[in-house]
Amino acid sequence: MKTINTIFALSSAYGKAGVSVFRISGPASYDILNKLSNGKKFLPNVVKFTNIYHPKTNVLLDSCMAVFFKGPASYTGEDTVELYTHGSIAVIDSIYEALSNFKDARIAEKGEFTKQAFLNNKLDLTQVEAIADLIDAETESQRKLALSNTNGEASKLYNSWREKLVKILAWCEASIDFSDDEMPKDVVEKNDNDLKKLISEIEKHIETSSSAQLIKQGLKVAIIGKPNVGKSSIFNKIIGENKAIVSNIAGTTRDALDASLDIDGFKVNISDTAGLNEKTSDKIEKKGIKKALDIASKADIKIYMVDGIRSIDEKKIDGDTIVLFNKIDKKQNQNLPKNIIPISVKTGENWNKFWNIFTKKIKSKMQNSCDVTLTQQRYKNALNNCIEFLKIAIKESQIDLKAENLRLASDEIGSITGKIYFNELLDNIFSSFCLGK
Ligand SMILES: Nc1nc2c(ncn2[C@@H]2O[C@H](COP(=O)(O)OP(=O)(O)O)[C@@H](O)[C@H]2O)c(=O)[nH]1
Numbered sequence: 001m002k003t004i005n006t007i008f009a010l011s012s013a014y015g016k017a018g019v020s021v022f023r024i025s026g027p028a029s030y031d032i033l034n035k036l037s038n039g040k041k042f043l044p045n046v047v048k049f050t051n052i053y054h055p056k057t058n059v060l061l062d063s064c065m066a067v068f069f070k071g072p073a074s075y076t077g078e079d080t081v082e083l084y085t086h087g088s089i090a091v092i093d094s095i096y097e098a099l100s101n102f103k104d105a106r107i108a109e110k111g112e113f114t115k116q117a118f119l120n121n122k123l124d125l126t127q128v129e130a131i132a133d134l135i136d137a138e139t140e141s142q143r144k145l146a147l148s149n150t151n152g153e154a155s156k157l158y159n160s161w162r163e164k165l166v167k168i169l170a171w172c173e174a175s176i177d178f179s180d181d182e183m184p185k186d187v188v189e190k191n192d193n194d195l196k197k198l199i200s201e202i203e204k205h206i207e208t209s210s211s212a213q214l215i216k217q218g219l220k221v222a223i224i225g226k227p228n229v230g231k232s233s234i235f236n237k238i239i240g241e242n243k244a245i246v247s248n249i250a251g252t253t254r255d256a257l258d259a260s261l262d263i264d265g266f267k268v269n270i271s272d273t274a275g276l277n278e279k280t281s282d283k284i285e286k287k288g289i290k291k292a293l294d295i296a297s298k299a300d301i302k303i304y305m306v307d308g309i310r311s312i313d314e315k316k317i318d319g320d321t322i323v324l325f326n327k328i329d330k331k332q333n334q335n336l337p338k339n340i341i342p343i344s345v346k347t348g349e350n351w352n353k354f355w356n357i358f359t360k361k362i363k364s365k366m367q368n369s370c371d372v373t374l375t376q377q378r379y380k381n382a383l384n385n386c387i388e389f390l391k392i393a394i395k396e397s398q399i400d401l402k403a404e405n406l407r408l409a410s411d412e413i414g415s416i417t418g419k420i421y422f423n424e425l426l427d428n429i430f431s432s433f434c435l436g437k
Pocket residue numbers: 225226227228229230231232233234245246247248249250251252253275326327328329330343344345346347
């Protein structure tokens with residue numbers, strides 16, 4: 001069977017919009033455009049207004065702008081056509097139908113345009129994954145994190161490490177035929193020192209991975225405290241909607257409620273939890289409390305709410321806890337310790353003070369994270385494997401075994417950028433893409 005390597009897809013979202021974008025990529029793309037436009041000629045990189053006709057019936061489908069990119073000077077590295085049509089469901093459907101009449105073109109798989117770009121060496125895998133992250137980005141910090149890698153920041157770093165290894169490896173391989181006493185001892189020593197330096201550089205780099213995870217997955221905030229202190233009230237106020245039920249009946253919030261929001265450009269996942277009523281004998285309430293404590297233990301920041309001095313449990317307060325003394329609209333001036341913020345969620349008194357402390361804490365947790373290049377768990381795994389091989393290589397006195405471990409170490413780094421890849425890895429990466437990218 002002949003493989004069809006010209007692909008097409010709608011690259012913008014399906015639905016009503018100002019403009020919809022179709023992409024066609026592969027050797028047949030120019031001919032398809034030529035046929036759709038009833039024989040019009042297109043110069044590379046020049047956008048042209050054209051009518052689009054059905055290739056069989058010659059019925060007018062839409063008037064649109066079209067551009068032809070001559071490969072390799074295109075996103076995919078192949079000859080590529082882009083059509084900017086009216087953003088109408090009927091137009092989109094009719095163009096899909098029209099394109100499906102071309103025997104030498106087929107509908108693209110998820111991420112297949114980007115896969116072509118990778119296979120044509122237009123992008124490496126760190127850039128490919130950064131593009132997927134950029135498309136998924138919802139906050140300013142996620143955008144920044146992804147963008148630096150789309151521009152090749154990670155590629156530069158990992159390629160430089162791999163080059164260092166390849167140089168040492170080349171020397172080892174060239175020395176395999178030497179006898180032990182012919183080996184210049186100082187070179188072996190220098191190489192081993194360079195490898196040790198590289199290990200500590202990689203170890204330092206791995207430490208930054210948690211920052212990237214915070215940006216990508218979001219910072220976890222838990223609201224905890226006894227029943228009825230106002231936890232659900234502050235949860236609703238922070239997220240800006242009445243998601244949690246507020247009532248003066250203790251034990252109203254039995255299960256945890258979650259919401260995600262953008263605070264000053266950072267993704268924050270906030271949980272309202274069941275009141276910590278240690279005296280309860282109610283089975284479901286007990287379960288809720290266990291869950292609340294579990295959420296609190298995993299949180300990056302805790303908002304611990306109280307409404308009475310005597311009920312404060314010092315054990316619940318650590319460096320990541322903001323303690324709020326709520327309902328001050330009802331109470332006389334209390335002499336509170338400095339680290340406890342008096343507040344009224346109901347009247348809004350001292351809200352700004354709380355908000356400033358809260359957002360400062362968020363920012364301090366996220367600081368500098370946007371410069372991080374280690375954005376995927378798979379890089380971390382490969383780098384840890386690389387370190388293991390390097391450690392063996394340093395210890396190894398037999399030169400051929402040293403070389404073998406260096407090769408394995410450099411292949412681990414090569415797998416990050418895609419210099420070394422296997423199809424399963426590509427399938428895994430590209431299946432997370434949307435259609436048309
Ligand atoms: N006077 C006053 N009442 C509040 C304040 N915040 C919450 N409440 C009330 O306290 C009760 C319990 O609130 P809720 O948010 O459900 O507390 P939770 O059990 O900790 O989630 C409700 O009747 C709220 O209206 C406040 O700042 N001042």
